[in-house]
Amino acid sequence: MAEATAPAGPVGTEQLRRTNTALVLRSLRFDGPATRSELARRTGLAKATVGVIVSGLDAVGVVSEGVLDEPVGRGRPGRPVALRDDALVGLGLELNVDYLSLVLLDLTGEVRRHEHRPRSTSDGAADLLALVRSVMSEYAAARVVGAMVAVPGLVRGDDVTVAWAPNLAVDGAALVAALAAELGCPVTITNDANAAAYAESRHGAAVGIEHAVYLTGTVGIGAGVVVDGRPLRGAAGFAGEVGHMPIGDSTAPCGCGRRGCWEASIGLRAMLARVGLPELDTPLSSAEAVARHADEPAVAAGLDAVGRDLGRGLATIAHLLNPAVVVLGGYFVPLGERLLAPAREALAARLPAEVGYPELRLSGLGIEAAATGAAELALDGVFLGEVPLA
Structure with a gap:
């Protein structure tokens, strides 16, 4: 269960009530339904406090209480509390x-x-x-x-x-x-x-991973970093803007107005230019069309080049952040191993084996990550x- 953050100083009654209520809600979300007694054990709150919180949440339609099929031990059966999915x-x-x-x-x-x-x-x-x-x-x-x-x-x-x-x-x-x-x-x-990185840590390919990076695969290229289950934003909120690192073709024009950005070598439009195929209505449909032609020599050669540039950039990210997993989303997903195989080779060539290589995984959430x-x-x-x- 996610733990509450300790207050920085004294808090009022209303803030304490909200803090304790949030503790109960997190327990229900991340640990599942439980009786009031079980919630008290999970959260460390007094059973009476949990009772007041649950009653209040029930009154506003946020939780519901059922009845167990059979009693557990002596006395009346416990009533499991669960979050409602319609409120x-x-x-x-x-x-x-x-x-x-x-x-x-x-x-x-x-x-x-x-x-x-x-x-x-x-x-x-x-x-x-x-x-x-x-x-x-x-x-x-x-x-x-x-x-x-x-x-x-x-x-x-x-x-x-x-x-x-x-x-x-x-x-x-x-x-x-x-x-x-x-x-x-x-x-x-x-x-x-x-x-997207946060979504993958909760629902997708990075569940249970404490240090992960998500790489977008759309017209632009960006990275989301998750550390201990939370997004890393940086001092001004700008962490992860890897698409404009100077990696890849130093002469390739980028949408930012400069040349030689990583995005200009591995972004969706850069990939399409390298394989010689047109852009369709969404990144996924474009990549799916490329995948259907992936055995053609010119397309295969273009994908190999994109994959190598992808791996070179990932090596830089791995040196800086040392993630356990890198999740690739967007247009990378339909192309799968066509890009990941050359990317792994380039990554291994630029990262010491003693450091260890991050595992490359494809997004489980698709374009809606x-x-x-x-x-x-x-x-x-x-x-x-x-x-x-x-």
């Missing part, structure tokens, strides 16, 4: 260069709805708002406690300002204001790779006692 939800969204994603996640961690679609206009905010309206009209009964938008760019520590997104024009403040007015809940923005992580992060306030539940 509170977190909304995760992704706005990318050529597609949108949406994931609706309930308190139990189950995905209630997921969808991704190509961008239909040049106005990303309008496209995203239209997607939200079409989906959320079906979930009027659920309370959205928070929404988060993942974007391929640098997001400042205020979780609103998009400081730099070389492949995407987006006004963070205007986007947040429009979505907050539509949803009636707090809305924030995060980096897409950070969100960033939106899934954004939904998890949108729910974090509930499990940290920051969101009033009444």
Whole structure:
């Protein structure tokens, strides 16, 4: 179970109540349903305190209590407490260069709805708002406690300002204001790779891994870093912008205006240029088309070159961060071993065997990884006692 963070100083009665309530909610989420007595043992709270918390959560529809089939020992059977899956939800969204994603996640961690679609206009905010309206009209009964938008760019520590997104024009403040007015809940923005890394640590290929890196595979290339189960953001929120490291073809023009960026050698459009095939409506459909031609000599040679440049960059990341696992998402997934085999060779050639090589894994969440992580992060306030539940 995730542990509570100790308060920095004295706290008031209301804050203490929220902290203890969050402790119970985290236990139910990460350790599963339990009786009140079991919750008291798990959390270290007094049974009477747990009873008051559970009653309050039951009253606002956040938990439900059942009855065991048979008594355990003497006395009445315990009543297992469980999170309800229809009361509170977190909304995760992704706005990318050529597609949108949406994931609706309930308190139990189950995905209630997921969808991704190509961008239909040049106005990303309008496209995203239209997607939200079409989906959320079906979930009027659920309370959205928070929404988060993942974007391929640098997001400042205020979780609103998009400081730099070389492949995407987006006004963070205007986007947040429009979505907050539509949803009636707090809305924030995060980096897409950070969100995807968090999702993989909770739901995907990095579950149970304390030190992992997620590498996006879209038009842009970014990395999300998870340390001890939490995203590593850096001093200004800019950690993980690996796509603009000077690795690969030093003459290749990048969307940022410079030459020689890693993204200019292994990003989606760089990969398509190397194999000589056109871009389709989403990164996945483009990569799936490439996979169908992967045995053709020119395509195979192009993929080998991309894979080698991928491995060279991963060697740099491994030297800096020493992750146990690197998860590759987006367009990397349909191409699988066509890229991973040459990447492993290049990685091994540049990393001392004594250091050990990170295991390369393909994302288990597909193109919706960033939106899934954004939904998890949108729910974090509930499990940290920051969101009033009444």
